[in-house]
Amino acid sequence: MNPRNMIILFVVIATGTIWYFTMNNDPVADMIVYNGRIYVMNEQNDVVEALAIRRDRIIVSGTNDEILQYYQSRKTIDLQGRTVIPGLTDAHAHMLGLGLSMMIIDLVGTRSAEEIAELVHRQVEQTESGKWVRGRGWDQNHWPVREFPDHTVLNRVAPDNPVYLTRVDGHASWVNRYALDLSGITRDTPDPDGGRIIRDADCNPTGVLIDAAMSLVADNIPEPTTSQKRAALKLAIEECLSYGITTVHDMGMDLATIDVYRDMIRTGDAAFRLYVAIDGVGDTWEHFLQRGRIAGHARNMLTVRAIKLYSDGALGSRGAALIEPYSDDPGNDGLLLMSEEELYNVTVQALENGFQVCTHAIGDRGNRVVLNAYERALRRVPAHNHRLRIEHVQVVHPEDFIRFNKYGIIPGMQPIHCTSDMFWAVDRLGVERARGAYAWRTLLDRGSIIAGGSDFPVEPVNPLLGVFAAETRQDENFEPEGGWFPEQRLTRDEAFRMFTSWAAFASFEEEIKGTLEPGKLADFVVYPDDVLTIDVSGLLTIRPDKTVLGGKIVFDRHDEYALD
Numbered sequence: 343m344n345p346r347n348m349i350i351l352f353v354v355i356a357t358g359t360i361w362y363f364t365m366n367n368d369p370v371a372d373m374i375v376y377n378g379r380i381y382v383m384n385e386q387n388d389v390v391e392a393l394a395i396r397r398d399r400i401i402v403s404g405t406n407d408e409i410l411q412y413y414q415s416r417k418t419i420d421l422q423g424r425t426v427i428p429g430l431t432d433a434h435a436h437m438l439g440l441g442l443s444m445m446i447i448d449l450v451g452t453r454s455a456e457e458i459a460e461l462v463h464r465q466v467e468q469t470e471s472g473k474w475v476r477g478r479g480w481d482q483n484h485w486p487v488r489e490f491p492d493h494t495v496l497n498r499v500a501p502d503n504p505v506y507l508t509r510v511d512g513h514a515s516w517v518n519r520y521a522l523d524l525s526g527i528t529r530d531t532p533d534p535d536g537g538r539i540i541r542d543a544d545c546n547p548t549g550v551l552i553d554a555a556m557s558l559v560a561d562n563i564p565e566p567t568t569s570q571k572r573a574a575l576k577l578a579i580e581e582c583l584s585y586g587i588t589t590v591h592d593m594g595m596d597l598a599t600i601d602v603y604r605d606m607i608r609t610g611d612a613a614f615r616l617y618v619a620i621d622g623v624g625d626t627w628e629h630f631l632q633r634g635r636i637a638g639h640a641r642n643m644l645t646v647r648a649i650k651l652y653s654d655g656a657l658g659s660r661g662a663a664l665i666e667p668y669s670d671d672p673g674n675d676g677l678l679l680m681s682e683e684e685l686y687n688v689t690v691q692a693l694e695n696g697f698q699v700c701t702h703a704i705g706d707r708g709n710r711v712v713l714n715a716y717e718r719a720l721r722r723v724p725a726h727n728h729r730l731r732i733e734h735v736q737v738v739h740p741e742d743f744i745r746f747n748k749y750g751i752i753p754g755m756q757p758i759h760c761t762s763d764m765f766w767a768v769d770r771l772g773v774e775r776a777r778g779a780y781a782w783r784t785l786l787d788r789g790s791i792i793a794g795g796s797d798f799p800v801e802p803v804n805p806l807l808g809v810f811a812a813e814t815r816q817d818e819n820f821e822p823e824g825g826w827f828p829e830q831r832l833t834r835d836e837a838f839r840m841f842t843s844w845a846a847f848a849s850f851e852e853e854i855k856g857t858l859e860p861g862k863l864a865d866f867v868v869y870p871d872d873v874l875t876i877d878v879s880g881l882l883t884i885r886p887d888k889t890v891l892g893g894k895i896v897f898d899r900h901d902e903y904a905l906d
C-alpha cells in the first residue's frame with residue numbers, strides 16, 4: 343500500500359471510530375425501558391433487561407445496571423418484569439377492508455333474526471332514507487331455527503333503506519326487499535354462474551344470495567369516499583396497534599388509498615408502518631412504474647415496492663387450481679386466474695423496475711405455475727436480491743417444496759387459514775395431498791423462511807392466534823387432538839419469527855425491523871406475561887399492555903406503570 347492510501351485509510355478509520363464513540367457514548371436517551379424480560383429475537387436468542395432509545399431507534403441494550411448507570415432519560419419505564427418482543431408484522435393483510443368492516447354493524451355472535459333486525463333498526467334511525475345499511479357476521483347456525491332467514495323481518499325495520507348483511511364466512515348475504523328491487527332482482531332473474539339466489543316455493547327471491555349472486559346487489563353499493571377511507575384506515579391502525587402489530591404488508595392497495603394514507607402521515611394521523619403491494623396490473627401499477635417505488639417514506643411509515651397478483655382462487659369454493667381434480671368433485675381441477683405467460687411477463691417487468699412480486703397461489707397447480715413463471719423470469723432478469731413471494735402456498739406438490747429455497751422464493755403463509763380449513767380440507771384434497779397442505783415444517787426443513795400473516799379481515803387480527811395455530815395445528819377448542827398433521831407444527835420461537843424477523847426479511851427491512859438489536863427501529867410490544875413460554879392456551883387470551891412504535895407509545899392498556 344502506498345503512503346497516500348495509508349493516510350486515507352487512517353483518516354477513514356479514525357473518523358469512523360470517533361463517530362462510533364460519539365454516537366454510542368452520548369448518555370442521553372429519549373426513553374429507557376428496564377426491568378423487563380426483553381426478547382431480542384436475534385440469531386443468538388439474546389434476552390436482555392433494558393433498552394435505551396433515542397429518537398426512533400434502539401441505541402443500546404443490556405442489563406439494568408449497564409443501561410441505568412450510563413444513560414439518562416426523562417422517560418423511564420419500569421417494566422416490573424414484563425415481557426417485551428419486537429413489534430409484530432402481519433405480512434399479509436388488508437387494512438382498508440378491515441377498517442371498512444369495522445364501520446358496519448357487527449353481527450358476530452347474534453342469536454336470532456329478531457336480534458339482528460333490532461340492530462338494523464337502530465342503524466336505520468341514524469341513516470338517511472335511501473342510503474345503505476350494512477352489517478357482517480351473522481350465522482344462522484347459532485339461531486333457534488337454523489335456517490336461512492328471509493327478507494320480511496328486514497323489510498319491517500328498513501322499508502326505505504337498502505340493507506346488505508354479509509354472512510360470517512363472506513359467502514352469503516341477506517338483503518331486504520328494497521335492496522332486491524334496487525338491484526332489479528325478481529323471480530325471473532337467473533342464477534349467475536357460481537352463485538345462487540335462494541327462492542321460495544313460488545320462485546320468488548327470499549333475500550339470501552350465495553357466492554357470485556351476492557354481487558348482483560353488492561355492485562350497487564357505492565365505493566367508499568375519501569373521508570370514509572380515512573376513517574377506515576384510522577380504525578384499522580388502532581386495531582392493529584392494540585394487538586401489537588406495528589407493520590402490515592398490505593396485499594393490494596390502489597393509488598387513491600395509498601394517497602389517503604400518505605395524507606394521514608402528513609397530518610400525523612398514521613403512526614404506523616405500511617409495506618404496500620400494488621393491487622394487480624392496472625392504473626396504480628402504471629403510475630408506480632413511471633414514478634418508481636417508494637421506500638421508507640416519512641421515517642419508514644410507507645414503502646410501496648411490490649405488486650400483488652393472483653394465480654388461482656380458494657380451496658373452500660374449489661377455485662384453487664389443482665394438478666389432479668378435487669377429491670370431492672372429480673370433474674373439477676379448479677381455475678387459473680392468470681396464465682404462466684402472463685405471470686412471467688409481469689414478473690419480468692417488476693424485476694426490471696425493482697419491484698417485488700407477491701402472487702396469491704393456493705392449489706398445487708396454482709403454486710407450480712407461479713414457480714415456473716418466477717424461475718423463467720429470474721433467468722431473464724438475474725436479480726440476486728429479488729425476494730419474490732408466493733402468498734398462501736396452501737397446497738404444494740411434494741416435488742415443488744425444494745424450489746422455494748432453491749430460487750430464493752419466499753412463502754407468505756397464514757397459519758390460521760390452516761386451522762380454519764382443516765375440517766374440510768381433506769374432503770377437497772384427500773389424505774395424501776393434505777400432507778403437502780399448510781406444510782410449514784417441510785418448507786423450513788428445505789431451508790426456507792416463512793413470512794407470517796393473518797389475511798385479516800378474512801381472519802381475526804390478533805397475530806397470537808396465528809402463533810397458536812402454527813404451534814398446535816388445533817382450533818381454539820384444541821381440536822383435533824394432537825393437531826392436524828402434527829408433524830408440520832412449528833415451535834413457539836419459529837412461529838414468532840414468522841411475525842417478526844422473517845416477515846422483515848420478506849419486505850427487505852431486516853436491517854431496521856424484526857429484532858430489538860441496537861440500530862433498529864424502536865418498535866416493540868409489552869406483554870403482562872412471557873408469551874414465549876406461557877402455556878399455549880394463554881396465547882388465546884393474552885393482550886399487549888403497550889405497543890411502542892419508533893420510540894413512542896402508540897397503544898397503552900394500563901396507566902399504572904406508565905411513566906416516572
Ligand SMILES: [Zn+2]
Pocket residue numbers: 434435436593797
Ligand atoms: Zn389476502
